Amino acid sequence: MDGLITLWHDTGIYHFEWKQLVMMAVGALLLFLAIVKKFEPLLLLPIGFGAILANIPNAGFTDPGGILYYIYEIGIGSTVFPLLIFMGVGAMTDFGALIANPKMLFLGAAAQFGIFATLFGAIALNLIPGFEFTLQDASAIAIIGGADGPTAIFLASKLAPDLLGAIAVAAYSYMALVPLIQPPIMRALTSEKERAIQMEQLRPVSKAEKILFPLLVLFACILFLPSATPLVGMFCLGNLMRESGVVDRLSGAAQNEIINTVTIFLGLAVGSKLSAEAFLSVETLGILALGAVAFSVGTGSGVMMAKVMSRLSGGKVNPLLGAAGVSAVPMAARVVNKVGLESNPQNFLLMHAMGPNVAGVLGSAVAAGVLLALVG
Amino acid sequence: MDGLITLWHDTGIYHFEWKQLVMMAVGALLLFLAIVKKFEPLLLLPIGFGAILANIPNAGFTDPGGILYYIYEIGIGSTVFPLLIFMGVGAMTDFGALIANPKMLFLGAAAQFGIFATLFGAIALNLIPGFEFTLQDASAIAIIGGADGPTAIFLASKLAPDLLGAIAVAAYSYMALVPLIQPPIMRALTSEKERAIQMEQLRPVSKAEKILFPLLVLFACILFLPSATPLVGMFCLGNLMRESGVVDRLSGAAQNEIINTVTIFLGLAVGSKLSAEAFLSVETLGILALGAVAFSVGTGSGVMMAKVMSRLSGGKVNPLLGAAGVSAVPMAARVVNKVGLESNPQNFLLMHAMGPNVAGVLGSAVAAGVLLALVG
Amino acid sequence: MDGLITLWHDTGIYHFEWKQLVMMAVGALLLFLAIVKKFEPLLLLPIGFGAILANIPNAGFTDPGGILYYIYEIGIGSTVFPLLIFMGVGAMTDFGALIANPKMLFLGAAAQFGIFATLFGAIALNLIPGFEFTLQDASAIAIIGGADGPTAIFLASKLAPDLLGAIAVAAYSYMALVPLIQPPIMRALTSEKERAIQMEQLRPVSKAEKILFPLLVLFACILFLPSATPLVGMFCLGNLMRESGVVDRLSGAAQNEIINTVTIFLGLAVGSKLSAEAFLSVETLGILALGAVAFSVGTGSGVMMAKVMSRLSGGKVNPLLGAAGVSAVPMAARVVNKVGLESNPQNFLLMHAMGPNVAGVLGSAVAAGVLLALVG
Amino acid sequence: MDISELLLQAGNLMLVGMVSVFLFLGLLVLVVQSVAKLVPADELPVASNKPTTQAPAAQASNQVNPKLIAAISTAVQQYRNNN
């Protein structure tokens, strides 16, 4: 019965270190949030499961030859997975509301202040002993404020791969928490009267405008910000496939089989970066704290910008719309709609909030491009 | 017209060796079994086709740069393909019947005796000149008795890659032959009265139990048998995606696009290992003989265990259910149902047999983990 | 504000060279043809988009680490993508019309004269200073006359990777132009009376014949032309999955998720080869001119062969059918039908033209095999 | 390694393997039984005796007008062509 002793020496029980147990508990917590609380389950379920698998002693999931090793290296090390997700998101995005009211782009711009303020905050955290964030680390952390998962994973994989697990978890968790984080900030910064403002109906948008939009965005990006073209280019490819109407097979593949398959693997790969060494550090606490700051500041700056636009337009813009500028599509737009209905039961802001909402996606891709160009 | 002579020197006819012709005939036989006899066509059709392609002289399918070379190295060399199939099978498996009557797990355990008896048998074959199976070879061969294709391919790719083609072909062929192999053994070991035993209706199972089941199986595996976690982990991931109800997009991808795509490539890759050098040997005959033994012994030991449980329960367990413990889902469960109906036209055993049937999948994954830990 | 200067030095505007601008215009032209003119949009849209991305200065899409680099190396460098497309096309092809009237294979053979005449023409172009096509280059260019995208990409990636972009663009563009290129040639070579010939109804084809067809084609290819087996083998695998009727899941995957996904990536990868250095040369003009010749000669030789067969059969074959022999499925068959209806409103040639049409696919795969064997 | 040594090892593997498999699946029996006691039942319980979701579909199909099925297949076909 030497075999039984060999097996025993091989068991998890024999090899466990407390750190791995803690990381498995973190994985289980993510599964709980995904399944019971329905927090971004499409990502947090595979991330949580990946975190559990990656921390099994003696199983070798993340060693060369293990399945999570291959998935991470092929999919995230190459940045291919977040770009494919972005292509799929592009194919699922309707820019109609934004094209009808392009000034909403300013809200998507303003909300990115959450990113840059957090960057400053992350560097300021270095004043506290124990934190030693480089500019690269700080930039990768700050992009949590973009409220856009694939952008955060893309930038983190380029600038701070060691922090990728914590950054992705923070980004998706706070995106799920948008209905809790945003309303108090929105109410604090606006008056009852402002929140009750009704918007004019959006004009119809022609098919040609919708087809030209992704091409013009890409063109502007090529001219002025080439470092953002991987993200923006794949996003625009997806959107062009959608709007052109001539490649429905491909658009369908991007929206369904490709994005679904990649989501499973992306989640597992992110989870595989939730190793005890990388995650159980004071830096993770800092990242979680900074992420909350990022979302809050982004919401606030979006709302403030919307207040300015409301004044300038003579009260035709509901300041709540600014909160949708952080992206977190379509959650933030729904929150805007809900808070708006509280003040005025006739006030249906959902369509209007889709404009700043998708503008926020472009805004954070642009911010990521700026960060890549300047600190990458 | 030198060109025509060059072409002639390039033809298959000019280069054929008889061994390649024999292997093409083997490939054609597999196609025949798949298409005309409907033996596990989803696997045997691509395996047979892959065998033909791999044995074309001068075509280079399995040389570096050839498509079968890439598919094998990327998919099976890395063990990624069988694990993805297992994820898909997990997403297609309903553990309800097993959760309602967990004692059926003992039947899934007993049927694994087919594996370990075959391991002993494979070593004993070394007494015959011409056979030189190592313990690794014997373990990979024995797993045929697990009646589970991806488990067999996973273990063979780790322990005995040279035998992978023969092992996979034997595993899928015998799974298709379950309706012929099992009934005589089942009838021989049970009395008419035993076969007529009717089972109590299964209790309803709650959603929470179904969600917790894959997590608890994974947890037990982490604690006691980490070497089985690649197989069990991916299986449980698929099942959790299914039962959680919050990621239907991902569960659908695992059950459809991923498993279908991987099945084509897995079959071709297995077929590419049916080269003349590896397959046309006395060892292949040994593997085919041992595979038949494995299925028969597994069926018998499952039935014997069920007879013991029938006695202990005072005749509440139909001993036929033990035969479903070899897995071969859902074929073995259907065979149980059919044999049961012969003795008692009111006796619908299908649902009851799904319990030991899926238990057999877990059982052989556990057995694979034990073999990996002890001889890997 | 050093940062703004750094960003400025990073912009596309600062770095553009006129050649890249020209290539982006080429990409935009392909998008225009795809979206507005509906020229083979499934391929030309991703090719055009890929061409734009590949020529962005400072974005690194085609440098090691860039997404287009990975896609090209993994998918086309390995020849895996065109072979998977071919598998999907096989799964979508119904050989019924060809099996019912196998003599149509001669039309598919005759139309390949477009390939070999163009090969001669490409070498003859070397008489003009500035052209220096090797036999490999000439063969890759000539395959444009096969009117089959994946075959052209497969052969070009093996024989002349530098010309791949121009060859693929020419192949798909001329396939889209078939309704303009073919009718004048067809009318010039046939009399009104010939064009009015009505064909006998096709006999029913049994399921067994349809299942055996791909296997027999593969077998003939193995015996006589192993160098064509990668293309023909994957095509026959797809067709066997379709016709066997026992693996509908796999056939569906080949026809949908696999081919759609691969099409996006194949297009992007081809587009990534449209770099200024490779494309902006006199050779590209030569390739475009030779491609037009190839289609015209192929159409003409197909029609002439059909006239011979019409004579030999005593006027039972409509000579227009020869034009369908170039493949370009199903466009060429539709053109035949349309031109036939002009001369005789009762003359429905579509079904009859599907025979030479799919024969043309086999014919150009065979021609590609011959070229690979003799100049590869 | 000579054959008797190998046979001994194979026998040992057989013993250890079967013991492990029974212990592991036996543990699962206890775990599942405990969960069943601890977890409250669903208010509208999921029937455990449906092995696959296809069964009800197959049943239902007997009650369905064939013309309707034809119409639906058409729609599905169109749907698929568009995708």
Next chain:
Amino acid sequence: MDISELLLQAGNLMLVGMVSVFLFLGLLVLVVQSVAKLVPADELPVASNKPTTQAPAAQASNQVNPKLIAAISTAVQQYRNNN
């Protein structure tokens, strides 16, 4: 690099970043407005206030006979089993 230097750089990044984002998205505002003027409207314009194509489906489903839906699910199931 000491912390004050880093803070300076972070501040600089904040300034440059926000300026770039506003310039870029502001440029897009102008571009979209120009396109709207230059491009003719569709004859049957696409309604811009439909965020997703699911909305009409969801609406329609309220009007549909549940028995019909059951029949359709059956058909879809069969269709799926064949694929």
Next chain:
Amino acid sequence: MDISELLLQAGNLMLVGMVSVFLFLGLLVLVVQSVAKLVPADELPVASNKPTTQAPAAQASNQVNPKLIAAISTAVQQYRNNN
């Protein structure tokens, strides 16, 4: 290699290539004709003059109530959303 040599090779390729293509496809003609003689016809033969399976679907769609189609698209949409 000078140009006349290349032209000679190209001419040779043309000849060899066309001969090969005709021989190969001609062989297939014989093979298919033989198979047609050897293989028994289906009892309910597959009509060979259907190029695609869409044809019957397209036909059928003319007979189908548009309201039904709408209902079905809804169902398919729902089905798809769940997948």
